Amino acid sequence: MEGRWPARGGVLLCLTVSLLLQGRGDSFTINCSGFDQHGVDPAAFQAVFDRKAFRPVTNYSVPTRVNISFTLSAILEVDAQLQLLTSFLWMDLVWDNPFITWNPEECVGINKLTVSAENLWLPDIFIVESMDVDQTPSGLTAYVSSEGRIKYDKPMRVTSICNLDIFYFPFDQQNCTFTFSSFLYTVDSMLLGMDKEVWEITDTSRNVIRTQGEWELLGINKATPKMSVGSNLYDQIMFYVAIRRRPSLYIINLLVPSSFLIAIDALSFYLPAESESRAPFKITLLLGYNVFLLMMNDLLPASGTPLISVYFALCLSLMVLSLLETVFITYLLHVATTQPPPMPRWLHSLLLPCTSPGRCCPTAPQKENEGLGLTPTHLPGPKEPGELGKEVRPGETELDGGSGRTKTQLVELWVQFSHVMDALLFRLYLLFMASSIFTVIVLWNT
Incomplete structure (x- = not known):
């Protein structure tokens, strides 16, 4: 029994070295020896997990393109005094990792896997208008396809600043913004795109929105201005969310x-x-x-x-x-x-x-x-003369x-x-x- 452990450890070491060597060569295909009907051996992805601190590109002069979409599932509160909008979003991020590819035909027909997000490189996308600490739950997973495309869904309770105009209360309409950007990567390292069309985001949000009380969603539009901070230029996508108050209560x-x-x-x-x-x-x-x-x-x-x-x-x-x-x-x-x-x-x-x-x-x-x-x-x-004395x-x-x-x-x-x-x-x-x-x-x- 004791003689078998060195042999097994040697196999794992050789597999890890081979994966690392693959990452440094022209081919980044993952070895399918760790795939079977019962699951995937974590060692098959260990080389990728070890590189999660670095942006996954084969050429650092090429920026990573991250596609963004979101679903507005609830309008929780509109604070006119503090000029704040509290909402619940599902933010969807999609990007490519060239170090995660495999051949589904050789890997028992597996086309997609779920991998813990803690083991992957994640883009640092945040909402510029957010006025609260990110309360994203831990232990989230990401979908990884055989072509190396990663899809990461992130639920967020967002308290964002919004310029509210209450002059027409209770028949008022508000136009708030959600600006998605990176606080670390400039346009030389990261570019932002759209994973869905704006009309798809609007229709999905209307279908899944949970609050049927005071506010209703009118529409969503977008703009793509650049954000300049000193000598650095950051890419960003700005969504204009139009909401209207239901005045029946008032x-x-x-x-x-x-x-x-x-x-x-x-x-x-x-x-x-x-x-x-x-x-x-x-x-x-x-x-x-x-x-x-x-x-x-x-x-x-x-x-x-x-x-x-x-x-x-x-x-x-x-x-x-x-x-x-x-x-x-x-x-x-x-x-x-x-x-x-x-x-x-x-x-x-x-x-x-x-x-x-x-x-x-x-x-x-x-x-x-x-x-x-x-x-x-x-x-x-x-x-009559006789009546004068009586009436006057x-x-x-x-x-x-x-x-x-x-x-x-x-x-x-x-x-x-x-x-x-x-x-x-x-x-x-x-x-x-x-x-x-x-x-x-x-x-x-x-």
């Missing part, structure tokens, strides 16, 4: 409730101006809208000023203006019913034709009464600065003026609200 939870509240506030103008519940109703709406904004604040971006924040500020401003309008009309009605001041002729002639054209400045007293909307019971008129009171016979109007007529004028102002301000409110919301919608569609 439409249901933000835009729809806000639109309902502002619509109710507009309808509250149809409450009678003399009603004492109009102002408290608007105050309740205003407080409810503030509570709504506080509750939904977590759904809004933490940084920047998106257009939806402008929309909410606009709705809040409209509610405040509506409340101020109600306060103003209430004040006018209070003044009109307590101590109505004399109405200037220009105000009387300017406002009343808007509601009663041709009736504001009549010549006959009866036409004036009709134009003011007053009934004979409210205004003094020709009465001191407050009603006071004239309006010599204009010939009694206090009752003056009250009616100011009340009518208050209703005219209420209708006018309501129309201005609707006009401003419609134009503002239309402008916001147009900006969102662009």
